[in-house]
Amino acid sequence: MLFAAWTGYTDTHNDEVQAPLLLLLVATGGLGFAMPRRAWLWALLLGLSVPAAEYIALAVGYRLPCHPGYICPPPTMVSTAQTFFVLLPALLGAYSGVCGRWLLGQLRDRVVL
8 A cells, every 4th residue: 555655646746657657667566576466456556546646636626747837737537537547557567577476486496406
């Protein structure tokens, strides 16, 4: 839950997508590596933290940050719904962690001590 809150906070307080995306990939990758059977759950939980944070920001009237010098339109339900696409990189990160754990297990089995 801490990673989900941190990802949502980073998304709503940043005008670029790279920071929350990197945080999302690292967190889901690490959790997928640590607990591969629940990779889908971690991807869903952390991936939904971004749309949840944006819907909360929309509900309380918080204006998301904008590039200096640009006129950004206020957030709408449609623009906030587009954040559900973040589930794709969350799944990618989680299952990359699963693949990393599998590869590490394969390498460990092949090493002769």
